[in-house]
Amino acid sequence: MAVAAQVLRSEWTKVRSVSSTVWTLGIAVVVTVGLGALISALSKRDFDRLSRQSKIEFDPTFTSFAGMGLGQLALIVFGVLVVSNEYSTGMIRSSLAAVPQRGTFLFSKITVAAGLAFAVGMITSFVTFFVGQAMLGSHGARLGDPGVLRAVIGGGLYMTLITVFSMGVATMLRSPLLSLGILMPFFFLISSILGNVPATKKVGRYLPDQAGQKVMQVVTPLGDEAPYGPWGGFGIMVLWVVGALAGAYILLKRRDA
Amino acid sequence: MxxxxxxxxxxxxxxxxxxxxxxxxxxxxxxxxxxxxxxxxxxxxxxxxxxxxxxxxxxxxxxxxxxxxxxxxxxxxxxxxxxxxxxxxxxxxxxxxxxxxxxxxxxxxxxxxxxxxxxxxxxxxxxxxxxxxxxxxxxxxxxxxxxxxxxxxxxxxxxxxxxxxxxxxxxxxxxxxxxxxxxxxxxxxxxxxxxxxxxxxxxxxxxxxxxxxxxxxNSADFARVRAPEPESRDKLTAALVEAGAQVLPEPDGALRVTGLTLPRISDIAHDADIRLWELSPHQASLEEAYMRMTQTAVDYRSTADRRHGFQAPPPGLPPTGPVPPNWGEAYPALPGEQPNPYTTQRDSKDVR
Known part of the structure; x- marks a missing residue:
């Protein structure tokens, strides 16, 4: 355990001594809050023109999280860089020579970055919610309304898990370009296409972000056939993360550094 | 340890x-x-x-x-x-x-x-x-x-x-x-x-x-000997080998002779009626000893630049001497190894 404490301290030094940390996390906050506020303001303006069904379906909480789809990309970059910087610089050899217990190294490293992503994610989620509701004005929800607090906390957890998932994938792939080249288009485009096109919907809704975002919904849209609830969807995302971490651990353990 | x-x-x-x-x-x-x-x-x-x-x-x-x-x-x-x-x-x-x-x-x-x-x-x-x-x-x-x-x-x-x-x-x-x-x-x-x-x-x-x-x-003494023409060089090589020397061609056309003293080399050349353009004492450096030791074990080796397609040497560049027959030759391949394709087809007359 002493080793784990050493790795945690070392990783904290690493993560706070590069400027990419501030940049990626800062962009995640600004984009998520800013875009959420904008969409909320536009929704309020157009609310009266919505159809009856759209008015019933309107989910003020989820609307304020509209920036998360873009903001999560910055968190993916953060997660990928934390891991693949070790490989692209060659630091990984010094690190693993200092900590031959590779599992301890990997999970302590992920713990530090996940802790940071959790703190930033929670703050972002709450700020986004309150700013978004302020923009929506009379159409907004309150934190005390049923399911809202769960959705807001879920938003912070979602951002944490996306980061951890990216770290797992980056550990497996090692190259920052390859990791970002796969993760960015996947979460920006491919996943939402697969999750919304009728032909692929049945499979697409089990993808990590499609399932995980369910936790941020308060009002279930009419005709939503998802066979899982908010926490069920979140659980599916957790399984994806566990899978990525298991793959990362096995490969790191077996591979030559 | x-x-x-x-x-x-x-x-x-x-x-x-x-x-x-x-x-x-x-x-x-x-x-x-x-x-x-x-x-x-x-x-x-x-x-x-x-x-x-x-x-x-x-x-x-x-x-x-x-x-x-x-x-x-x-x-x-x-x-x-x-x-x-x-x-x-x-x-x-x-x-x-x-x-x-x-x-x-x-x-x-x-x-x-x-x-x-x-x-x-x-x-x-x-x-x-x-x-x-x-x-x-x-x-x-x-x-x-x-x-x-x-x-x-x-x-x-x-x-x-x-x-x-x-x-x-x-x-x-x-x-x-x-x-x-x-x-x-x-x-x-x-x-x-x-x-x-x-x-x-x-x-x-x-x-x-x-x-x-x-x-x-590994530090052996040797003499560098240079004869004017390829014919006299071959003749000299034969005479020196007969006298018990080891003769290795150098890349620039000179000969590296071990096992004979400098005066003896001079005498042999004189008896064979060969003029010498160079006869100099050398001590093999450690670098050379190391190169000799590892020469069959080098992965990346350059070959002579044949400059195919270039017509004449640029004016002012002196023509370099002929390349000795076994220079740049393929080293013996290890079992199961592909021979180096760049060292097989060479023609020393074509090399400038």
């Missing part, structure tokens, strides 16, 4: 290290010599438990690396001076490594002083020269005040002052009773720094002896 026994590493069909056994003793600088790609770095990574050997084992003080109690306090290594995040300051880089090994932060400032980087400690390492990078890497190796030190090519990119500094540092560390294992592809540097030499080529052990023994075994 580092001990390798039958160490072998294969990557697919390529054998990087083959059945390597050696010992590195404390209190001396041991040079680890070999051409590029001969398996030095792979061996170093196996010592540090980063790469798993295909077979055989390597231990430090009797333990495999991953079983060493508190490994970073016992073994320090410089593997790659560029293995630093450019956006991180030198001090933060070393601090993260120190914390990883449970070493107090004040030690970071000590080693920064030892390598002379205290004034740039808070600058991003992105702007460091190669020499400064080497110093930073050496500082990282010294962090844990370890009894065993590994340095992979520590003088690469250093200026003469830096090379002298590294040389003295290695000697001082060894004099303190530490085990110092330094790889290099420069024989001349190792002759000045090391007490003991381990030479490998193509992953196999070529020599394991003290520098003194290596020098006395």
């Amino acid at each position: 580092i001990e390798a026994v039958g160490l072998t590493k294969r990557y697919g069909a390529k054998t990087a290290v083959h059945n390597l056994s050696f010992q590195v003793r404390p209190g001396a600088v041991t040079g680890f010599l070999g051409p590029n790609g001969s398996g030095k770095s792979t061996t170093m990574r196996m010592i540090l438990g980063l790469d798993m050997p295909t077979s055989g084992r390597v231990t430090i003080g009797g333990h495999p690396y991953h079983k060493l109690p508190n490994a970073p306090r016992q073994v320090g290594a410089l593997l790659d001076a560029k293995a630093v995040h450019g956006g991180r300051s030198a001090r933060m880089h070393l601090l993260s490594l120190a914390q990883l090994a449970g070493i107090p932060a004040r030690r970071v400032d000590e080693v920064l002083g030892v390598v002379g980087l205290q004034d740039v400690a808070r600058k991003r390492s992105k702007g460091f020269s190669l020499g400064m990078g080497q110093r930073l890497g050496i500082a990282a190796a010294l962090l844990g005040d370890p009894a065993v030190l590994l340095f992979d090519e520590p003088v690469n990119g250093l200026d003469p002052e830096g090379i002298l500094w590294v040389r003295n540092l290695m000697k001082r560390l060894a004099a303190e009773g530490r085990t110092v294992f330094v790889s290099s592809h420069l024989m001349s540097e190792m002759a000045l720094t090391a007490d003991h030499l381990i030479v490998i080529g193509r992953g196999q052990l070529l020599a394991d002896m003290s520098v003194k023994d290596f020098i006395s075994a």
Whole structure:
């Protein structure tokens, strides 16, 4: 355990001594809050023109999280860089020579970055919610309304898990370009296409972000056939993360550094 | 003490290290010599438990690396001076490594002083020269005040002052009773720094002896002899071989003669009615001895530039002499190896 404490301290030094940390996390906050506020303001303006069904379906909480789809990309970059910087610089050899217990190294490293992503994610989620509701004005929800607090906390957890998932994938792939080249288009485009096109919907809704975002919904849209609830969807995302971490651990353990 | 026994590493069909056994003793600088790609770095990574050997084992003080109690306090290594995040300051880089090994932060400032980087400690390492990078890497190796030190090519990119500094540092560390294992592809540097030499080529052990023994075994005297025309050169070669000499053609058309004194060579040439354009005494340097030893084990070898398609040599360039028949010839292929396609079709008359 002493080793784990050493790795945690070392990783904290690493993560706070590069400027990419501030940049990626800062962009995640600004984009998520800013875009959420904008969409909320536009929704309020157009609310009266919505159809009856759209008015019933309107989910003020989820609307304020509209920036998360873009903001999560910055968190993916953060997660990928934390891991693949070790490989692209060659630091990984010094690190693993200092900590031959590779599992301890990997999970302590992920713990530090996940802790940071959790703190930033929670703050972002709450700020986004309150700013978004302020923009929506009379159409907004309150934190005390049923399911809202769960959705807001879920938003912070979602951002944490996306980061951890990216770290797992980056550990497996090692190259920052390859990791970002796969993760960015996947979460920006491919996943939402697969999750919304009728032909692929049945499979697409089990993808990590499609399932995980369910936790941020308060009002279930009419005709939503998802066979899982908010926490069920979140659980599916957790399984994806566990899978990525298991793959990362096995490969790191077996591979030559 | 580092001990390798039958160490072998294969990557697919390529054998990087083959059945390597050696010992590195404390209190001396041991040079680890070999051409590029001969398996030095792979061996170093196996010592540090980063790469798993295909077979055989390597231990430090009797333990495999991953079983060493508190490994970073016992073994320090410089593997790659560029293995630093450019956006991180030198001090933060070393601090993260120190914390990883449970070493107090004040030690970071000590080693920064030892390598002379205290004034740039808070600058991003992105702007460091190669020499400064080497110093930073050496500082990282010294962090844990370890009894065993590994340095992979520590003088690469250093200026003469830096090379002298590294040389003295290695000697001082060894004099303190530490085990110092330094790889290099420069024989001349190792002759000045090391007490003991381990030479490998193509992953196999070529020599394991003290520098003194290596020098006395390998520095042979020879004479360089040059005859004017190819015909007289062939005649002279025959006459010298008959007199018991060993004759090797040099790339520039001269002959390298061993086993005869200079006056005797002159007499033989005179008797054979051959004029000499050059007859000079030479001592083979250690570099040459090392090149001879590893010449069948070089992975990357240049061939003569035939300049096909170029009509005439540019004016003012003197024509170079004919190339001796076996220069640039393919070395014997190892079993199962593809012959080098670039050395098979050559025509010495065509070479300019």
